[in-house]
């Protein structure tokens with residue numbers, strides 16, 4: 001391969017050297033410099049990697065892609081382009097042989113529900129026999145393999161490396177979360193999505209290094225529509241008019257609104273000893289009754305969107321129904337135990353907004369008592385402790401305040417902050433600093449018909465204390481308690 005072969009689709013200027021230089025790798029981190037690699041420079045939020053040109057050329061790099069004129073040794077090829085991150089995306093796609101073109105690509109964007117919906121889509125597609133790779137906040141899943149990620153949408157080079165692995169491992173489809181930040185940072189530049197899904201939008205990710213304001217946030221979320229054949233959009237979103245304004249691709253609505261292409265109706269919240277979830281009828285393009293084994297109104301939206309897109313992919317109705325009825329998503333409204341006595345749910349809700357919507361949704365199931373077990377992370381905003389304490393006090397029948405990832409703070413200090421706001425509400429609470437004991441207490445003291453929500457850590461398999469991550473999984477603790485006490 002020569003660098004010329006990898007420049008397809010990129011607008012560039014050759015400012016030094018030749019395009020016939022043989023290349024075998026694309027890098028964007030100077031510490032990986034080696035002969036044969038193309039080093040793509042960019043101005044990052046902290047570092048300008050053009051500064052590393054002396055080091056990388058010293059290490060044998062013979063091709064540089066830069067955003068502005070640079071000084072480079074004679075014999076080194078310099079290609080100038082407008083945006084290094086976009087160049088990285090296009091070169092990486094070429095480097096791996098455009099693997100995303102061999103996959104049915106589904107992109108999911110939105111403020112809330114991305115992770116849940118991508119998991120649902122993957123489960124449905126795999127139930128229908130379509131091997132599916134998945135990329136998002138919880139990491140990358142390819143077959144039995146799991147790779148952790150730093151970002152919800154990883155850097156472009158890593159994306160294409162994972163797509164290539166998916167193709168190699170026989171995946172037919174890829175479902176991935178596409179964050180607005182990824183759009184802004186060109187991580188998905190050049191990727192073509194067969195389907196683009198927009199779950200919802202509300203103000204979030206606004207601030208230094210993210211989005212300047214809500215308009216910019218929306219603008220970047222909408223960029224997905226420029227890269228997909230067909231879009232699926234939540235028509236109940238309060239910003240629907242702005243979302244679909246000047247939309248460049250055909251789109252279909254989903255939601256509860258009459259006339260939506262995929263409409264949910266006859267919604268029932270079901271709480272039975274062996275099934276807790278929600279059932280509804282899909283109306284519109286298809287008429288299919290479904291039962292979803294994850295509770296909550298927002299999971300009606302997530303399941304409806306997942307159903308719609310997988311029906312478009314060609315999944316038969318009975319496979320869809322089976323998948324939704326037996327769904328389990330680690331740490332997202334995960335029902336870990338249900339019996340005549342109580343129902344125990346593990347969820348990742350770790351701020352007041354998520355906690356409030358979670359508790360409100362569980363109320364719909366009319367539990368005898370709604371019990372919440374939670375703490376707050378150390379070395380993070382103290383406001384979160386006050387607001388979560390207030391929500392617990394106001395919305396639960398009993399709050400059991402315990403430890404989360406205390407990091408470098410004392411659990412007792414964090415609990416004291418939570419207690420401060422909880423007391424003002426008059427809500428009932430107890431304090432059990434040891435999280436394992438708190439979980440055990442919630443179950444052993446359950447009253448028939450109770451719902452117990454253990455929140456904040458979801459899928460996390462550790463508890464971070466004084467810089468050490470100790471193994472800890474809420475679900476495993478529940479299972480152990482239930483087994484030992486055989487209730």
Ligand SMILES: CC(=O)N[C@H]1[C@@H](OP(=O)(O)OP(=O)(O)OC[C@H]2O[C@@H](n3ccc(=O)[nH]c3=O)[C@H](O)[C@@H]2O)O[C@H](CO)[C@@H](O)[C@@H]1O[C@H](C)C(=O)N[C@@H](C)C(=O)N[C@H](CCC(=O)O)C(=O)O
Pocket residue numbers: 028029030031042043044045046047048049052150151152153154155179180181182185205209210
């Ligand atoms: C603000 C932001 O988005 N930053 C992202 C960005 O980092 P950066 O621009 O700060 O990078 P930098 O440290 O300045 O480095 C610039 C360049 O120098 C290179 N470098 C650096 C050091 C060195 O010795 N040599 C060298 O060549 C780096 O490899 C890089 O190419 O590029 C990195 C690589 O892709 C990202 O990991 C990083 O995400 C940070 C960790 C982050 O927190 N991002 C958040 C805001 C984010 O992206 N969030 C979204 C949304 C999540 C959601 O919806 O919930 C996400 O998709 O995760």
Ligand SMILES: Nc1ncnc2c1ncn2[C@@H]1O[C@H](COP(=O)(O)OP(=O)(O)OP(=O)(O)O)[C@@H](O)[C@H]1O
Pocket residue numbers: 110111112113114115116117137199200298299301302332333347348349354355357358
């Ligand atoms: N469709 C939805 N609408 C509103 N809230 C939702 C929806 N789906 C999930 N939630 C709530 O938001 C929390 C996060 O859900 P999820 O991880 O699926 O979203 P996300 O878009 O990936 O979020 P994040 O960007 O914060 O990782 C859940 O624990 C739940 O409380």
